[in-house]
Amino acid sequence: MEPVIIVGAGPAGLALSLALARHEVPTVVLDQSTGPDEERWARTVVLREDTAALAARLAGTGFTRGGTRLTGVRSLRRRQEVAAHTFDEALPAPLHLPQHALTRALREALDREPLARLVPGTRLEEIEQDGNGVTARTSTSGGSASTGAPGPSGGAGTATWHGSHLVGCDGPRSTVRKLLDIRFPGRTAVERHAVAAVRCTLPFAGEEILHRNPPWRGSGTEVTARPLPGDRWRIDWLLPPGGELVTPEALVARVRATLAGWTDGTTPPYELLDTGVHTVHHRLARRWRAGRVLLAGDAAHLLGALGTPAVDEGLRDAGNLAWKLALVRHGHAGQPLLDSYQEERRAVVASRLRAADQSLPILRGASPLRPLLPGSARGHEALYSDGHIGRGPLGAPPAHLHSPLTPAPAHPGAGAEVGVGDLVTDVPVTAEDGSTVRLRDRLGRTALLVLLVAPGTGVWDRRHWMTAGVMPRLAEAVAALPQPAELLVTETYPGAAAHTVLLVRPDGHLALALSGVDESRLRAAARTVCGADTGAREEAARPAR
Template sequence: MSDTQLLIVGGGPVGLSAALLASQHGIPCMLVEKFPQPFAHPKARGVRDRGMELFRFFGLEKEIRAQATHTPKHGFVYCDSLSGEEFGRTPPGPEDTTLGPVGSCRIPQDSLERILRERVAAAPGVEAHFGTTVHSLTQEGNQVRALLEPTNGGDQHAVTAQYVIACDGAASPLRAALDIPMEGETVGYWQSVYWHGDISDVMGDRSAIQFLTAAEDGGFVTVAPVDGHTRWLTFRMRSKDSGHPGLLTETQAQGLIEAAVGRPCRAEIMSAATYAVEARVAARYRAGSVFLAGDAAHVFPPTGGFGLNTGVQDAHNLVWKIALVLKGVAPRELLDTYESERRPVAQSNAQWSKENAQRFDAVWERIITKAPAGDPIERQRAHLAAIERDLAFRYTEGALAGGTETVDEANPFSAAVGRRAPHLWLGSPGERSLLDLLDGRFTLLYGLVGDPWQEAAASIGTHLHLPLHALRVPSAACDVDPAEFDRLYGISPGGAVLVRPDGHVAWMHGDAQPGDHTTLLAEALRRTLAGEGL
């Protein structure tokens, strides 16, 4: 029998991120993952802007970019085959470098997992067990008892934990054991084959997120670059009405690849997989001391690239709350805000991803009948132009305290209670971001004549044993452009903005009366930590 404060089940990007966050917050944790090595069949092929911001906080941005595979010039290319007639292109989503410090990055999931595994192995306070499964899990009072078992045989080992985060995937055995249903629908099935081969003669100078070739028996057969050179994924979409189609045989996979490429092709087939394409969200995110995160909590069609990214944000939302509860700073009720904040985001992303998948049907019908396909292709811009969904989503209830400042509704990237705090460069653009000062602790940003907020923050932080950092803006420590700060944050010179450890705004307030600063800030923190919402 061994004890840990936090048990993380599942060592994909979400579980690994949760372990790194636990280490940063000083929570001893244990991570268990059934696969000894990352799954070789690539799943996600990119990290969106907010996901890259979170990996930046782990100090991994440069390492991830060093393994980035390619920067596609186009979003989708529609054609008979790679060597056949082309019908149209959907441009990639615009990269607005003013909205964040990092932008997105094209990296295969298996490569990302290797980077995260290496960092977890060196993280203080993390005990990682790869090649290990959870045989059973029971809850008694405020403790969870798990029985661990090596996948290659060996003795079982019991662990007790105060909290468990289940990041064990779409088929989540822990979710099933907790009897938590998934709500939503199956969209279809994707048969997928991962292969290596040289098709540079038909690619030419084209590069895209995905090439979609119209199969006459229905739907698209894709060629999706993994590295843009020799590693590829080919998918075939199958209707949900026909049932699970099973795995492609090697002969079927070879035929599918050659049909998509449009000529005989020497393809080295690495692996095949078939999975249900679903838009489903768990009915509950919490059962006692066990929380669902990532694919265990929500599964989306891959048409949009929000699965991995939403899951990493789940961990970023949850772990700081667990840390404050374990340290006695916040009540257990704070943990209820994880579901009230994250579940609506998952529901919205599931619906959006499903609509993206359905638009492909209209494009296919136009192409296969040789009709002009311009309008459906034009509508697919919405599939890739998702920066607002990624960076400007807003929590409307949860660990929030409201405020008195007027929100600029015309600018979804401006500060508002529940939104991610806006990015601004510190000093020279391209080096440090205001976001770098906010991650991992409560931060109070206050205006030029708001020095009493500094005194209030110091007093309350000491009283609550809460890491509470106060920054005057602008100042030597926070040398942002004053005009840009005013445009995006909009607080008065005597006002203040309280930002949570996950970078979301909890409270905004205008000028306070003399003597009010401590009272107002204490009440804002009380409401935030108790999870009373707006």
């Protein structure tokens, strides 16, 4: 079986390779670098509940030891606390960790995966494609290839790779995007931050700190601090526009003034671990697909102002694309299914970019709308913190209610109470083999998930309830679906009544909620989810008989 060629071995490329392996699709990852990421404590990522769970499924849960689960977010303005948000079941805690810890865990998982091959020191030069596949020509800058998927052809210093598809995960300066001649419009240097990682004891107990207009001199107008393991902190200072040069002396002065301001007025003992300048760009590729070649991660989008997730969105690209490519590769769907990847993911990122662009002028004081915000401090705090907290248009998990893969409801509002289009709630479920697992543990495979809400099944042996009530009929309906599907049972699901049947996509988005078993609508919905034809939407919309 020909592999999917992935160009780039950052978080998005590594995650996509591992996700495709879970779908039994081989990959070859072409990496221009010759080794793992340099250890940089000032270069970190924040993973939300869904992307942290995705990374854990792909790399194993051990990678979380390299990060810190935030306990909350505290917003300060001058010396006053404006708001404090505690993470709990209603507001799940994000994971903050160095990017090198994430990529290291993904690389180690890739080394153990027989269906994946990582080829370092490989630079892409040319792409050709036709109706049967993609050919990539590369040059070699050194390094050795690991064993795994089929190797290339070519002479010394060059190679030719053949695959069914190619995905460019090769970053902001993407060679894949340039070879496809896809425009990458947007704004440069939307925000610039001076960044330092320090080892120090601060009085915030695992909280993220958003501090606007701190009262001491030398810290600028905004400071953000996030905890890391071992009493480490990443601290960001918003720089004024104009490209101010950040000298080592000026950065140390910021560190000392900020640490003193957050303690008792005297700079506490600290160790400076790493420094840098982080520039946020906002860009969005015009197209994310050109035939059998697609874009993902920073090659497709750049964002990050006001706490909007960046690496998060690259991982979501990988989760969205992997199952669609797998269905196509295994013959369960046609190439048009891949169009929905661009339609769904590009819409989510575009929405975040619009929200940030609308909020920035208000927060930075350059908009005539600023005086119109009610209770200005509270209104500004919400705009400022939503992306960091993970709510609202800046930070809430993506939803695909209006996707072409979401079956039309039988009547307006149907499914709203259980969140059709949203990511599923991670409830305990019983699998067909009788084991009890979490719902998220069953994601990331080629099969659709069909979940029956059946109160009381937890207290009965599976052999009794599998032959009772609606179960035989539902099991028969699931077995007859044209796409692979797995039947699961749960005692309860938020907003769902007894005997509700839920259809869940492999990436965890809820596609359909049925009241009882309706074989024809379930079959039509499964076809719609897999992009079979537009007529399935109409069939799924007909009321149950």
